[in-house]
Amino acid sequence: MKNLNAGYGFLKVLWDVSIQIDRGEFVALVGPNGAGKSTTLKTISGLLPPQSGKITFDGQVINNQDCALNCRNGLSYISEELNLFTGMTVLENLEMGAQLLDDKNKMEENLQFVFELFPRLEERVGQYAGTLSGGERKMLAIARGLMSNPILVLVDEPSLGLAPQVTEEVFNALKVLNKKGVTILLVEQNVTKTLKFSSRAYILEKGEVVLEGPSSELITNDHVKQIYLGT
Template identity: 85%
Template sequence: MLLKVKNLNAGYGFLNVLWDVSLNIGKGEFVALIGPNGAGKSTVMKSISGLLPPKSGTITFDGQVINNQDCAVNCRSGLSYISEELNLFTGMTILENLEMGAQMLEDKNKARENLDFVFELFPRLEERISQYAGTLSGGERKMLAIARGLMSNPTMVLVDEPSLGLAPQVTDEVFNALRLLNRQGLTILLVEQNVTKTLKFSSRAYILEKGKVVLEGPSSELITNDHVRKIYLGT
């Protein structure tokens, strides 16, 4: 397993949000984390990335326990977090944002290769290379956030709500890009509200409710599960 989360408990101050959450993700997998608003999905992502220290439990990435490691250290180890907030440098251009994403790379030739790759993945970004991030549309910002996360040459990406607020056509572009990245070997953990599309694109999924994993399995099976169909698919 590339990522192992065992009995994770996490929260904010005295408030506990996650209760004994366990996840296992193998190298090259595309795994989804699904659940209603407030279930704790983003808290899982923040705990794994290093932004939120766990209260208890173990998080292991590529054989190393990373419970108390800083987010920047995890990024250098190959774990990239693309948050729901995006956290772009709005006063910088697209190119400058992407260059910031590659700062941890010592190999400048690899940084150039990664830049070419993300422009191939999102041609719209290359067309607007000198445009300030703060002037981009919502879809372009999502593309830039994903592209910047790829610039560090990660082994695995944590992607939080990539389709939030996007038009259907742009959502399709983002999901197709994630599927292409996965087919090229990138491991993905995806948090997403669009359950139907998520289960069609991912290979496995975990269902998180009230801070606990209540279901897990192949996405092709979960999409026909009575609980999932009733609560998340409205059928």
């Protein structure tokens, strides 16, 4: 993202935001409620058209490009709302995530991969998504997002509303995913955990990037410690 401005009608949310993510990185975008974190992900994914600036993905400018085409080209967005098909089974939700794959053999391969990542989903493969626990729904949303074989995964607030143990499971799965070569941009309010798991981070406040750098350095930054870590 280069000097990106975006918002909703007359309400401007992002002000000249620039973010660089290299292939294979685990990058976090953190900040308070209303800072524009989710708006950033929606703009990258193609759900929200930018007002100005440039978004480049895998060497191609994707401003105003349809989100389905972005998905086909390797960009997966896992929203905070999850958007699961609650009246469909776990397996059917996962199959929906693979609809854009041309190689159906790849779907079976991806299915085995997400079951390794989240064994609990394999145990509940025939269960309706609407009957899963909150943590299981988060796992299913992430797993479905991986079924399209993405290059870059945008993950919005995966720990929201989860118990600490389940949060740890979800973060560990994201770490494993990144080690397997998938690039991750993570939006989170759990700053301490996010900075421990990510390699680099951007701090977004009032629609502007106020800090950026290696997560190991930001976690000791005075501003971050005072505002986000309470120390």
